Amino acid sequence: MKFDNRVAVVTGGAGRIGRPLCEKFCDHGVGVAIADLDLAKAEEWAAHLRAQGGRARAYHFDVTSTESVNAMARSVLDDFGKVDILINNAGVWKRQLISEMSEEFWTMHIDLNLTGTFRVTKAFLPGMQAAGYGRIINLSSIAGEVGLPYFGAYSAAKAGVIIFTKTLAMEVARQGITVNCVSPGMIGDAPDPTKTTWVERWGLGHEVAELLLFLASDGTSYITGVDHTIDGGRILGPRFADVQ
Numbered sequence: 001m002k003f004d005n006r007v008a009v010v011t012g013g014a015g016r017i018g019r020p021l022c023e024k025f026c027d028h029g030v031g032v033a034i035a036d037l038d039l040a041k042a043e044e045w046a047a048h049l050r051a052q053g054g055r056a057r058a059y060h061f062d063v064t065s066t067e068s069v070n071a072m073a074r075s076v077l078d079d080f081g082k083v084d085i086l087i088n089n090a091g092v093w094k095r096q097l098i099s100e101m102s103e104e105f106w107t108m109h110i111d112l113n114l115t116g117t118f119r120v121t122k123a124f125l126p127g128m129q130a131a132g133y134g135r136i137i138n139l140s141s142i143a144g145e146v147g148l149p150y151f152g153a154y155s156a157a158k159a160g161v162i163i164f165t166k167t168l169a170m171e172v173a174r175q176g177i178t179v180n181c182v183s184p185g186m187i188g189d190a191p192d193p194t195k196t197t198w199v200e201r202w203g204l205g206h207e208v209a210e211l212l213l214f215l216a217s218d219g220t221s222y223i224t225g226v227d228h229t230i231d232g233g234r235i236l237g238p239r240f241a242d243v244q
């Protein structure tokens with residue numbers, strides 16, 4: 001995979017998927033801004049990557065605040081001079097039945113997962129448009145593709161992320177900018193066994209990071225507006241013949 005002196009911003013970069021992604025970017029010579037609500041975790045990871053020779057810096061920001069997003073974007077652009085790759089990865093998901101859900105709970109999920117993606121994209125898009133180059137990759141979820149009981153607000157937000165991705169892809173296609181979406185299934189900290197995926201285990205953050213890295217690379221300019229599922233076959237179809 002080729003990266004020509006690129007700079008990436010990874011929101012939620014201190015998390016389960018963000019950390020291995022930032023590491024892979026550093027391994028490929030990409031400068032990385034680790035932007036996260038948890039500054040201590042982001043700084044710890046940035047220091048770890050710098051110790052391995054990577055170009056990584058940590059930034060505190062809150063994806064629910066336009067002011068905070070714009071301040072983070074200004075700092076990243078001041079430090080790195082440009083941003084070629086944006087990974088909209090910050091997200092939260094909490095359990096609640098729709099019948100018992102408060103409007104506040106609903107609004108929090110939409111604001112953080114969907115409007116947050118819009119906010120950060122708005123902050124970095126003008127620079128990409130001026131440069132005539134960009135890779136934007138948004139994290140959705142299989143919950144946003146097929147729905148998930150107890151996670152109705154999260155699922156609705158992530159479904160919105162998919163359509164946001166496709167719409168933006170069409171709007172900026174002639175400006176050298178690709179916009180794609182990655183929808184993971186069950187991603188954990190270990191490949192624990194489970195019968196709910198066809199590969200019979202949980203997925204790992206570094207496996208999602210591998211797909212994100214590929215989509216962020218220079219050679220993918222003909223891939224845009226696509227929702228890429230990565231779920232060990234979780235939503236392929238029901239299992240019954242070989243499962244008790």
Ligand SMILES: NC(=O)c1ccc[n+]([C@@H]2O[C@H](COP(=O)([O-])OP(=O)(O)OC[C@H]3O[C@@H](n4cnc5c(N)ncnc54)[C@H](O)[C@@H]3O)[C@@H](O)[C@H]2O)c1
Pocket residue numbers: 011012013014015016017018035036037038061062063064088089090091092093112139140141142183184185186187188
């Ligand atoms: N882990 C899974 O099973 C799974 C499945 C499908 C989709 N996803 C999506 O992948 C993305 C990353 O998931 P993960 O497993 O790495 O989660 P994670 O909880 O490990 O990491 C999320 C990161 O986002 C940060 N964050 C939370 N609120 C924030 C805010 N207001 N502003 C800025 N940063 C904030 C957290 O501090 C954390 O570092 C999310 O968008 C999630 O919805 C995850």
